[in-house]
Amino acid sequence: MKSLSWILTLPVLLLTSVRASTDLLMEDFEEPLSEEAAAQSGPWIEGDWTFEGTAFEGYGKKFGTRVNGRIAKWYPGQLSQGKLRTQGHRGRAMLKSWGRRGSDIDGETGRALSPAFKIQRKFLRFLVSGGRYPQGACLNLLIEGKIVNSLTGNNSNHLKPIAFEVAKWIGKEARIEVVDRETGAWGHLCVDQFVQTDFPKGARIVSSSGDEGGDLVWVGEERLRGNLRWSGEELFLGDRRLDPSSVRSLSLGAARSNAQSTFGSVVFRNGERWQCEIESLVKGKLSIRGSLPGVRTLELSSVHSLHFSPFPRQSPEPVLRPGTLYRTTGSPVPGKIAWIKKDDLALDSALGILPIPRQGLLAYVFPDSPVKLSSADLDEVGLKDGSLFFGKVGFDSEKVVLERSDRDSLHIPWEKLHYLIRSGKDTFWLNELASSSKESHGPLGPDEGVRSIDYRRTSEPSLFALRVLPRTKLSYRIPTFPSGKSVLQTQLAPLPNSRGTVIFTLSIGGKEFYRKKLSPDSIPEKLSIPLPKGEELTVGVDFEERIVFPCGVDMHDAHFALANIVKEESPK
Numbered sequence: 001m002k003s004l005s006w007i008l009t010l011p012v013l014l015l016t017s018v019r020a021s022t023d024l025l026m027e028d029f030e031e032p033l034s035e036e037a038a039a040q041s042g043p044w045i046e047g048d049w050t051f052e053g054t055a056f057e058g059y060g061k062k063f064g065t066r067v068n069g070r071i072a073k074w075y076p077g078q079l080s081q082g083k084l085r086t087q088g089h090r091g092r093a094m095l096k097s098w099g100r101r102g103s104d105i106d107g108e109t110g111r112a113l114s115p116a117f118k119i120q121r122k123f124l125r126f127l128v129s130g131g132r133y134p135q136g137a138c139l140n141l142l143i144e145g146k147i148v149n150s151l152t153g154n155n156s157n158h159l160k161p162i163a164f165e166v167a168k169w170i171g172k173e174a175r176i177e178v179v180d181r182e183t184g185a186w187g188h189l190c191v192d193q194f195v196q197t198d199f200p201k202g203a204r205i206v207s208s209s210g211d212e213g214g215d216l217v218w219v220g221e222e223r224l225r226g227n228l229r230w231s232g233e234e235l236f237l238g239d240r241r242l243d244p245s246s247v248r249s250l251s252l253g254a255a256r257s258n259a260q261s262t263f264g265s266v267v268f269r270n271g272e273r274w275q276c277e278i279e280s281l282v283k284g285k286l287s288i289r290g291s292l293p294g295v296r297t298l299e300l301s302s303v304h305s306l307h308f309s310p311f312p313r314q315s316p317e318p319v320l321r322p323g324t325l326y327r328t329t330g331s332p333v334p335g336k337i338a339w340i341k342k343d344d345l346a347l348d349s350a351l352g353i354l355p356i357p358r359q360g361l362l363a364y365v366f367p368d369s370p371v372k373l374s375s376a377d378l379d380e381v382g383l384k385d386g387s388l389f390f391g392k393v394g395f396d397s398e399k400v401v402l403e404r405s406d407r408d409s410l411h412i413p414w415e416k417l418h419y420l421i422r423s424g425k426d427t428f429w430l431n432e433l434a435s436s437s438k439e440s441h442g443p444l445g446p447d448e449g450v451r452s453i454d455y456r457r458t459s460e461p462s463l464f465a466l467r468v469l470p471r472t473k474l475s476y477r478i479p480t481f482p483s484g485k486s487v488l489q490t491q492l493a494p495l496p497n498s499r500g501t502v503i504f505t506l507s508i509g510g511k512e513f514y515r516k517k518l519s520p521d522s523i524p525e526k527l528s529i530p531l532p533k534g535e536e537l538t539v540g541v542d543f544e545e546r547i548v549f550p551c552g553v554d555m556h557d558a559h560f561a562l563a564n565i566v567k568e569e570s571p572k
Helices: 010-016 017-021 035-040
Strands: 026-027 050-055 110-113 124-128 137-145 146-151 156-165 171-180 189-197 205-206 215-219 222-226 228-229 234-237 240-242 247-251 264-268 273-282 284-290 293-299 303-307 324-327 337-342 344-347 351-359 361-365 381-385 388-395 397-401 410-413 417-421 426-430 437-440 452-456 464-468 472-477 485-494 501-509 511-518 527-531 536-543 553-561
Touching: 010 273, 124 137, 137 189, 171 189, 215 234, 222 527, 273 452, 381 397, 388 410, 417 437, 417 527, 485 501, 485 511
Parallel strands: 156 205
Antiparallel strands: 026 189, 050 110, 110 171, 124 156, 124 189, 137 146, 137 171, 215 222, 215 247, 228 234, 234 240, 247 417, 264 273, 264 303, 273 284, 273 337, 284 293, 303 361, 324 361, 337 344, 344 351, 381 388, 381 417, 388 397, 397 410, 426 553, 437 472, 452 464, 464 553, 472 536, 485 527, 485 553, 501 511, 501 536
């Protein structure tokens, strides 16, 4: 039985395809050998996966499925009208921990362990889907028996490319461990196509962290990933001590932000959202109760909307009309809320005063209550339960202290935090800045060459992204920093599923000072570059030579920053 293996480089392949020879295809779970593997393969190194529990048992003999503790093939229940529900796979087989046909597919548990192999390339690339359960349903990389990296799925059945960064372990012995200890919804994992490579081909890069992709932090001039933690009075990323005052932003990994409040919420006119239980509304006074805000009485003049229950996790929140009550079933009802009690509310509508049971209510938007976001000088703090606050951030030993001029300060426990974004005097985020000019003549038509993407409440390893397509130029006024240099910080990455090569440029006053070529296989690159003197920065993206689409550049977490000490970078 073929199991975990890798490919020996053959001279003939060196002559015909340099890129192909750099990849070591270790396992694709196909039997017989897939065409891709056969085209690249030399002798296979034999070795069997070992299994514990029932999660990885076979499901019959369809498609040549192995049974009784062997690598599982396609689950027949995945077939819906002749189409496979799982997407992004390679070939007809994969390793998965779905339960046996006819049973609770997420109810089985188990462990799969690969044979040992040697790290020979900079990255270990693979495909993964399934549930988001850190340590519960996860893929682990073991180096000499120790877990050095771990990753979960994203509550999706679409297998996505991931690459573990393993350059520092070249020459060491490794194993792959797939663990499923979860029996609830999304309690499974699917993996496929393990390849050692120096070119991860647009996969999401995950550095060693011991946690699901680790946490993200912009500190000083650096973009870092790892495991953020407090030890006593000090903040650490892995073993590295960080100065909390130098943190520009941070996002605790998706693994830590999987919680969803069972409460409703209050959305304020300044853009804040408090997860809480809405207790009553009497004579214009709104009473709420929540874990962080506690028991409060609020003036309606500051409130934009009430959300009586969370919106479905998989559905985006719809655009809500002012002066309208929304229910989980039934049409929206226009009117004005007269009062709210424990079991019902009264709506003053065209049909008179209508008592409506609170069970099944979704949201109500107050009339004449537009949202006007807080000043850009304020920092933003998001919690795991979906709450959102604005103020000025400080740190106090495992707590974030948020000072607010109009309300009392908040002391937020570290374990409740999802992300924070510092703004104001020394940090300006391009996603929040209006471009002073824009030229776009790309394949999607005029003015369609740039898109702002918000990742703050997703599993992506960034907070924001500016997606810029070819034949686009964006100009931004550069903030003035009287006490230091202005620096542009971002991470550049090719567009996901990009097919063409693009040229990314930076210029000031018509003079180009930075140029970077990004191919579909380019590895995401952190950029922290001092800006020459000038008033406007122009970002340009264009095709290299041929017009090939789709292609483009994602600028992750792009911002202007004050940097008193900046490592000088030579334009590339």
